[in-house]
Amino acid sequence: METLENKLFEAAAEGNVNSLKNLLQEDPIILDRVIVNNFSDTPVHVAAILGHVDFVREILRRRPEFARELNTRLSSPLHLASAKGHTEVVRVLLSDNSQICLARDRNGLTPLHLAAIKGRIDVVKELVQAKPDAAIVTVDRGQTILHLCVKYNQLDALKLLVQTIGDQEFTNSKDSDGNTILHLGVADKQVETVEFLLKVSATEVNARNLSGMTPMDILIRSRKNVRDEEIEESLKRGGAFGSMQNNSSVHKNRNMETPGSYLFFDQPDLNSNIPKNSWKRMFKQHDNWLEEKRSALMVVASLIATMAFQVGVNPPSGVWQDNSKPDSQALAWTYLASISVLTPEKDSEKQPFILVITITICIWLALMALLLIAHTIRLIIKIVRKLIKSLSPNRRIPGQGFTSHGSA
Known part of the structure; x- marks a missing residue:
């Protein structure tokens, strides 16, 4: 029922x-x-x-x-x-x-x-x-309603709230990580949101979060996107800059291909309220940058070493053999002289591989000299042994399988 x-x-x-x-x-x-x-x-x-x-x-x-x-x-x-x-x-x-x-x-x-x-x-x-x-x-992690508008990409609601409340502290409120809504808009590549906020006079375009990063720093650190250039231009027009870069150097740093090469942090302010663990995170990121640089340099060094090795094992006229003529040293010096002459003097200092080739050829010549000395010694020993054998009183009797030490 x-x-x-x-x-x-x-x-x-x-x-x-x-x-x-x-x-x-x-x-x-x-x-x-x-x-x-x-x-x-x-x-x-x-x-x-x-x-x-x-x-x-x-x-x-x-x-x-x-x-x-x-x-x-x-x-x-x-x-x-x-x-x-x-x-x-x-x-x-x-x-x-x-x-x-x-x-x-x-x-x-x-x-x-x-x-x-x-x-x-x-x-x-x-x-x-x-x-x-x-x-x-505020809600979880200190987010205000403005943070939620950016998080859920609700630009119309954001505009209404900013224009209705019209308070500078409200517009620049920060979450528990110190991020303003401009930080979030840049990180999420919301071009329209960024442009709107930059037109609002109350917006602090260079506010820093707990990691000491401005919205421009967030853009530089983020993954590349087709809208990055548009956002960067908007930030520049609004007077934004990175923590250690002026506007002219931002574009240069964004063109660097090495991962982590854009991470720059200024020295901590003695009067700053930023927690110590934030600086530790920044220094850890800096260590990662050094590690990546070190890896890149190792790759370059390996390539240079490979080139030097190939030059060493394949010099002009080839490696000296027993049946070759001892003219390779003169050709090696001719090869080195040719490189020196053909390389412009103004660029010689900029090409360290010339020095590597020079050292390699010198080492190669030294090895050839040692090899020549070794063969000479070997030849002398052979000659001495033959002389000793020919002057020995022992002689072999024809047709017999033993050596005679006297007359019959």
Whole structure:
């Protein structure tokens, strides 16, 4: 058998005010019983999320406390109507008590936060007008409603809030990492958001976060994107600069291909309030930069060593062999002299490989000299052995397999 409570929720889902009145005539305390029984959602929650403004108005006329009732997710009817963008329902709910604008759901969000995240501009206007203080309520990690607008890419809501509140401290508010909404807009490559904020006179274009980075630093550190150049030009026009770079050097640093080559940090200010762990993070990043530089230099050194080795093992006229003529030294010096003559004097200092080739040839000549000496010694030893053998009194008797030491 269907209970009266079930019929009440069906009426709320349909927005049927006549059914509501009939149920109240049949059971005058049905609304009180719903509150006592602690249903997950009240009939006002159901009507609010579906936009049935007349049904909501009729219940609130009889029981205004329904506007403050929360479900198991700690959401009020105003949370649901704001998220769905039902402006008329929002007006009715606010007419009873605007204090409900400050209520937080399980995620710590107010009705204004939900309206801004969803881009419900008309609802945002109603809520800000009813309770301006709701705009300064922060959520997780110290984010303001402006941070949420940038995070969820709701530019229209951002414009409305900045222009309505019109407060410099509000516009430049920082999250727990010290990032302003300009930092976030640059990091997320939101060109329109960045351009809007740079036109707002209250915006601090060179504000630093806890890592000591300005919005320009964020752009330099971020992954390359097709919109980077547009954002960079906008920042420059707005007077933005990096922590250790002026505007003329930013473009130069962005053209460097070596990973981490754009990480520059200025010296810590003795009067700064930046925590020590932030500086540790910066120095760790600097160490990574040095490690990457070291790896790049090792690759270059390996290439130079390979070239030098090839020159050493393949000199002009080839490596000296037993059956070759000893003219390779003269050709090696001729090769070195040719390189020296053909290399312009003004560029010789800029080409260190000439020195490497010179040293390699000298080493090669030294090795050839040692090889010549070794073969000479070997030849002398051979000659000495033959002389000793020829002068020895021992002689071999023809046809016999032994050596005779005297006459028969």
